[in-house]
Amino acid sequence: MATGYDPADPLAKGTFATAKQGWKDLFIWKQRVVVTNDFGEEHTEWQAPAPLKNPISLFAQLNAKDWTYFLVGFSAWAADAFDFHALSIQTTKLAKYYHRTNTDITTAITLTLLLRSVGAAIFGLAGDKFGRKWPMVMNMIVLGLLQIATIYSATFQQFLAVRSLFGLFMGGVYGNAIAMALENCPVNARGLMSGILQQGYSFGYVLAACVNLGVGGSTNSWKTVFWVGAGLSIGIGFVRACFPESKQFIEARKAGKRAKAPDVFWQETKKMLRQEWRMCIYCIILMTWFNYYSHTSQDSYTTFMLTQKALPSAGATRASILMKTGACVGGTIIGYLSQWFGRRRTIICAAIISACLIPAWILPTTEGGLSASGFMIQFFVQGAWGVIPIHLNELSPPAFRSSFPGVTYQLGNMISSPSAQIVNAIAESHSVKSSNGKPASAYGPVMGVATAIIALGIAVTTALGPEKRGRHFETVGPPVAEVVAKDIEEGRVSYEKAETRATETVDEETGSTDRDTEKK
Incomplete structure (x- = not known):
């Protein structure tokens, strides 16, 4: 047994005991860690976080192959976000095209988010069983084809049907992308790389907003944005096909032959769910809060600026671009800080600060004011999100690092799927005076109250949950x-x-x- 360590009480057993221990540990700078030595003996000790390293030196720890995996995962996640936000930032155009209300159009967002969890389960388990490569290739190519199918949807019913299928295949991207990108990263670089990776989502939004700005505000211009999204998704699918399988999956296959009995993997999946059901439920609850957090604070923001603040289409789009630029910066910086400050403490602080910024976010009336306040609130909203990829990976059962993050994330997405519809429906049923003095839907108050409640929920849930910062992926054996x-x-x-x-x-x-x- 190793000596010279700072002993700690063992990890608590049970839901309430774990929550109580998690709350107490939140105020202790050192982290409670279970260590297993070469003889299989376990002990629990307190470990102080390593000092933050220069980001450049952390980048240098990744070799060319690591960077390839990371960049392909980042690109897939960004293309996935582009395809999704191609609809959310063009709600007004689509409403005019199909002669429907904004709330009707957001039904497509709800259907997409509902079916993402199904796709996450199918393609996440496929990623754990067959590898990260080919499920992702299939996902990206089909997503591009469904973007094209959306363009040729002649009726609103066809439009909804295609977006439902889109959600099914969209759900498979996240789990395989973050597993491939992060499981090859050195331990002390994961906080920084997690923050950058998560901002692939915000980067995809920025790209979609830039393309939307470029095509103008005419009703039929929405189709051009979808064509660009289709090209991105299909292109990344073909690029992924040119690179090898994930190192972790290859090493797992070398350690043992594939099972001839096809039910073995599924038996072990059910066993994992029996053993880790508390962790599964906790992560689903956390991801439900986070998905409400993201969708409530961004999906209707462009509509809010167009209607309540009476900004022109170009001005609202520019403000949206700056808003998500803040998300990219915040996610990277705050994800990096979580390596030293702790995953849970970082999430809690970012959520509380974002709640404090809500008045400054919804009260300005000019493009400059809305751009600046949008930048700052998304800095902290997506800053909290920047910790999530590595936090979920560290909490995942080792043999299910592709399926577990994807399934829990997408189930949270499914539960939060009506968020855009809820915001639009409540806002359209209440009126406030817009910047030009005319009655307008109450998007600002509805988004502000909802975001405040959600930020508080995230802080409480995270404070009572577990953390496994610094967990080693590279020594995990085969599934x-x-x-x-x-x-x-x-x-x-x-x-x-x-x-x-x-x-x-x-x-x-x-x-x-x-x-x-x-x-x-």
Whole structure:
């Protein structure tokens, strides 16, 4: 047993005990960590966070292959966001094109978000079983084709049907993209890289807004934005096809042969859900708050500026671009700080600051004021989001690092899917005086109250949750299903014994330092 460490009480068992321990640990600078030595002996100790390193030196730790994985994952996530926001930033154009209300058009957003969870489950599990590469290639190409199908939707019903299918394939991108991008990163660089990666979503929004600004405000110009999105998605799909499989997945396959019995992986998936159901529920709740946080504060912001603030289309689009530029900057900086300040403390502080900025966000009447306040609030909204990719990866069961983040994220998306409709419906049912003195839908008050409630919910949920900052990914062995399958296939142990061994693998991999399979 190692000596010279600062001992800590073991990790609490049970929901309320874990919440109580998580709350207390929030005010302790050191972090409670489970360490497993080479002999399989475990102990819990307090570890002080390492000082922040120069970002340039952190970038230098990634080799060319690591950067390739990261950039492809970032690009896929940005294209996914472009495709989604091509609709949300053009709600007014689409409403005129199909002769519907803004609330009717946001039904498409609800359907997209509802079906994303289904796609996340299908393609996330496919990513864990078959690899990160080909599920992502398929996702991106089909997304591009569905963007084209949207353009040729002649009726509103066809439009809704295509956007529903779009949501199904859109849901598979996130889990595989962040797993491929982050599991190859060095441990102390993950906070910074997580912040940059998450801002692929904001970067996609900025690209969509820039294209929207370029095509002008005519009703039919929405189709050009969708053509650009289709080209981006299909292009990234073909680029991903040219690069090799993720290193982590290749090493897992080398460690053991593929299971001949197709049900082994699914048996282990069900076992993971039985063992980790509390973690699953917690992450789904957290992601529900976060998805409401994001969609409530951004999806109707352009409509808010066009109607209540009476800005011209070009001015509202410019303000939206600056708003999401703040998101890109904030997500990168705050994600980087989380490596030192702690994942949970960083999220809580960012959420509280964003709530304090709400009056400054909705009260200005000029393009300059709205641009500046939008920049600042999204700096902290997406700053909190910048911690999420690595936080979810560190909380994930090791053999399910592709499916777990994607499924929990998209289930949160599904629950929060009516957010745009709720905001639009409540806003359109209440009137306020607009900047030009005419009655207008009450987007500002509705968005402000909703964002304040959500920010408080995020702070409380995060304060009562777990954290596994610094967890090692690179020592994780193959997926549990492959360990079981190899043992059974080669006749070394019975199924029952192999199953026990697999369970031990999962248990041992919950600490910050994981033993690989060979040491067993």
